[in-house]
Amino acid sequence: MSARVRRHARALDLRHGRVDMTHGSGGRATTQLVEEVFLGAFDNEWLRAMDDQARCDLPAGRLVIATDTHVVSPLFFPGGDIGALSVHGTINDVAMSGATPLYLTAGFIIEEGFALADLKRIADSMAQAAQSAQVAVVAGDTKVVERGKADGLFIATTGIGVVDPALAIHANRAQPHDCILISGSVGDHGVAIMSEREHLSFDARILSDTAALHGLVADMVRAVPDIHCLRDPTRGGLATALNEIADLSGVGMRIRERDIPVRSEVRAACEFLGLDPLYIANEGKLIAICPAKRAPALLQVMRAHPLGSQAAIIGEVVADPFRFVEMETAFGGSRMVDWLAGDPLPRIC
C-alpha cells in the first residue's frame, strides 16, 4: 500500500456517470470531480495548489476586469458550446478596453443528473479555448443543485487583464464625424443557436461566430491607438450596441444598411424566422469607432486579421441631441434603429 492514502476508491465514470448532489457538498466527492474533470482540463500551477484563491503576477498597466454568466440553451450548438462561449465572451469583454486578457475564473452551477461526459467535454472545450487565447483559468468553483432547479449547466466567468494606461477606449467617447466600423458579418451566433433550438436546417449550415477577439484588438490598437470605442455586439445585436454607445456618448449615428455585412444564409434564415439580423447576438464580432481620418488605416489592419477579413465602415457618428441611430435602407429610404425591446431570442449566451 502506498504511504499516500488514495482518496478516491474508484475513478469517476466519465462515460456513463452523472453528477449527483454529493459533487456539490464540498467534501470528498467535490474534490474528486474537481480533480478528475477540471484539473485535468485546465492543468496549471494555480489550480494544482488547490488553495481557495490564486496569486498571479501582473505586468505593468492598469487592471481590467469583466464578468459574465452563461445560460445559453442548448449547451452544444453549431460552431461551439457553452464552454468555448464562456471563455470567448469574457475575453472579449476584457479586450474591448484594448486590454490583454491574462486570467480567467470559472464557476459552475450544475443540475443534479447532468452527464459527466458532457461536463468533461465542456471543460475540455473551455480549456482549449483558453489555451488558444493564451489565458489561464486560475480559480474555479463548483455547485450542484437538485434536478429541476437549474437547466443542465450554467457557467460564470470573470476575466482579468491589463491595459496600457495611454489608451482611453470607452463607450462614451464617440464624437461627431467619427467613423463606425464592424469587424464582419452580423447575426451568425444567434441564428446558429435558434436553428439548433428549433431543429431547423437550411441549405447551408449556419455556425456560431464564437471567437476570442483580443488578437484582432491588439493589432487594431497598435495601428490606431486613438480608437474611441470598442464594443462586441452580443445580446441585443448591432442595433442595441450602437444605441448604447450613442446614448452614453450623447451623439447620434447614421448607418448604411448596404454596408453592413450579413451572410446570405443568415439573411434567409432571419427572413424565415421573422428576425432582424441587426438585433441578433454575435460572439466574435466587434464595433469600432474612431476619427474619420484614421478609419481607412483601421479598416486595413482589421481586414488583414482572419477575424476581421469582412470588416467594413458602416456609418458615421453625428451630432444629435436625441441620440438617435438612423439607417439608410438598402432601398434608399431611412428608418430609425431603436434599442431591442422584448426578447426574440432568450438565452442566446
Added chain:
Amino acid sequence: MSARVRRHARALDLRHGRVDMTHGSGGRATTQLVEEVFLGAFDNEWLRAMDDQARCDLPAGRLVIATDTHVVSPLFFPGGDIGALSVHGTINDVAMSGATPLYLTAGFIIEEGFALADLKRIADSMAQAAQSAQVAVVAGDTKVVERGKADGLFIATTGIGVVDPALAIHANRAQPHDCILISGSVGDHGVAIMSEREHLSFDARILSDTAALHGLVADMVRAVPDIHCLRDPTRGGLATALNEIADLSGVGMRIRERDIPVRSEVRAACEFLGLDPLYIANEGKLIAICPAKRAPALLQVMRAHPLGSQAAIIGEVVADPFRFVEMETAFGGSRMVDWLAGDPLPRIC
C-alpha cells in the same frame, strides 16, 4: 420635452413587479433593470461608465483572485441572505491568502417571475456588505432563464485583491508541531440554514455567522507574518478543511474536541438533526496554522478582534504519512475525523 430622450417610459415597480424574460435580453429592459436595481445599490464610478469592463488601479503587491457561485436555499435566512453571503464568501477566499480584497464582480442568474422587491433587497444587502468591507463591486452581468429553469436566484462573485509578496500562506505549508487555531464557534451557518429550511425553531434563534474576515486576517498577519495556512471552513466544515490541508501539506493532525468551540444551541440542534458540527458549513470563521511558538501571540490578536473573540487553539500538526486527522474526544477516547462523504446539507452556500 427634454433633449435627452427618456429611455424608460415607466420606472420599474420595485414593490410588486417581477423579473421577466425581457430583463435578460440585453436590450432596453435589461438596461432599465441594471440602472434601477443594481446601479442604485452599487453606485460607483466603474459601473456608472456602463462599459463592458472596469479599469481599476492596483496598489503594489501580488494579484489575488478567487471566485464563488452561490446557490444557497433559502435566499433569506436568519443572520443574512444570499447577497451578503456572496460578498462575504468571496472576500474571505481572497483574504485567506493574507490579501486585502479590493474589487468584486457580481453575476446574477435570475428565474423568470422572481420578485423585483426581493432582487432589490438582495442587491442592497450585497451593496451594504461590500461597503462595510470597503470593497467595490466594479462589474456585473444579468441573465434571466425561464420559470422552472433555475431556483429563484443564483449569484456568481469574483474577488480581486493584493497580497504582500513576503507572505506565503498556502494550504500546503502545515508542518509538524504547528498549532491549529479556529477563530470561533463552528456550525452556526449550516444550522441556521437548516433550521430555516426545515421550519424548525429552537429555544434560542440560531443565526448564520456570515461575515467578512479580511479585517481579522489583516490584524493576524501584522502580528504573525509567518502564518503557514489560513482556510475558511465553509462546505464540508472544519473536518473537511483540516483534511484538505493535511492532504495538501502531507501531514497528520491531532485535534481536541473539548477545545473546539460549539455554541450550546448549535450543539443541541445538531443532536436533534443528527448532524456533526464538525462537518457543518461556516461563513465567518477561519482556521489558522502557525509555528507553535507564535501561537499564543496569534491567539491573543485573534481574541482582540470582534470576529475572533472565541478563538481557540484546537490541536497540533503531526508527522503522519497517512495524513490522518484524529480527534481526542470529550470522553478521552480517540477517533478518526474523515472528509465529508455524501452531502447532509445541500445548497448551504
